[in-house]
Amino acid sequence: MARCPFCGEEIDEVYIYTIAVFAAKIKDNKLIPERTPLDTPEELAAQTKFVMCPECTSALPLDFYEAEAFLKGELVLALPDECTRKGDFVAYRDEVYRVIGEEENVSGETVLLLKKLSDETIAAIVKASLT
Amino acid sequence: MARCPFCDEEIDKVYIDMTVAFEAKIENGELVVGKEPIGDVEPLAGLAEYIYCPRCLNTLPLYYFELEDFLRGEIALAPSEECVRKGKFAVHRDEAYRIVSKREIDMDEILVLRKLKDETIAAIVKASLTTTGAN
Numbered sequence A: 001m002a003r004c005p006f007c008g009e010e011i012d013e014v015y016i017y018t019i020a021v022f023a024a025k026i027k028d029n030k031l032i033p034e035r036t037p038l039d040t041p042e043e044l045a046a047q048t049k050f051v052m053c054p055e056c057t058s059a060l061p062l063d064f065y066e067a068e069a070f071l072k073g074e075l076v077l078a079l080p081d082e083c084t085r086k087g088d089f090v091a092y093r094d095e096v097y098r099v100i101g102e103e104e105n106v107s108g109e110t111v112l113l114l115k116k117l118s119d120e121t122i123a124a125i126v127k128a129s130l131t
Numbered sequence B: 001m002a003r004c005p006f007c008d009e010e011i012d013k014v015y016i017d018m019t020v021a022f023e024a025k026i027e028n029g030e031l032v033v034g035k036e037p038i039g040d041v042e043p044l045a046g047l048a049e050y051i052y053c054p055r056c057l058n059t060l061p062l063y064y065f066e067l068e069d070f071l072r073g074e075i076a077l078a079p080s081e082e083c084v085r086k087g088k089f090a091v092h093r094d095e096a097y098r099i100v101s102k103r104e105i106d107m108d109e110i111l112v113l114r115k116l117k118d119e120t121i122a123a124i125v126k127a128s129l130t131t132t133g134a135n
Helices: A041-046 A064-071 A120-130 B064-072 B119-132
Strands: A013-027 A030-033 A048-052 A076-078 A084-086 A089-092 A095-104 A110-116 B013-027 B030-033 B050-052 B075-079 B084-086 B089-092 B095-105 B108-115
Touching: A013 A041, A013 A064, A013 B064, A030 B064, A041 A048, A041 A064, A041 B030, A048 A064, A064 B013, A064 B030, A076 A089, A084 A120, A089 A110, A089 A120, A095 A120, B013 B064, B064 B075, B075 B089, B075 B095, B084 B119, B089 B108, B089 B119, B095 B119
Parallel strands: none
Antiparallel strands: A013 A030, A013 A048, A013 B013, A076 A110, A084 A089, A089 A095, A095 A110, B013 B030, B013 B050, B075 B108, B084 B089, B089 B095, B095 B108
């Protein structure tokens, strides 16, 4: 399961902040915006401004499509000082990963984007080298 | 009823752009966005970034706090060249208004007009503007 790099909680969903269009009309003499947006789910995804952890509401440095990989466990986020790093490889929580990106979230905190090494032999070699 | 100053259609609603949060989780192998935003939309509506005509999708030069009066017909939007004006007053489509402000949208000058509630004053303004041919 995905884990927020800031609060350390396991999460199975994210919050996306996105621009949405709502109809608003007068009901009972008051202006009321409708609760359901007019946008399709694809439009909401494309207009995502940022992604947040639902537990601590920290901004995660992901776009909508990376958020999908993150929740599927294909992409891991980690703070640099929690990793043992050598070149493009890191050990984090007893697993080894390849660093595929280094991003800052909207608060200016650096987060590593990591992908798990699929080849067990290579993983074992890298792990031995790092630890 | 409100009327769009661009397409001239009567409208009983507007579209507003807002930044809101939705839950998104994996369902059947795909990241799916919730149908409704988290929390109440109403308090966020005041932060609406754009307000559109639902017919022609042109941006209406209005603030959210003016919308209720616009949809009730108490505030009107009119292209400057369609109004007969004199000082702070204007006549548009045979109604007399006080000019609230002038706003520009894509080079078009739109007048924000508030309907004169007092019928006597409205009649005087209308007579004064339509007989003198003021502009």
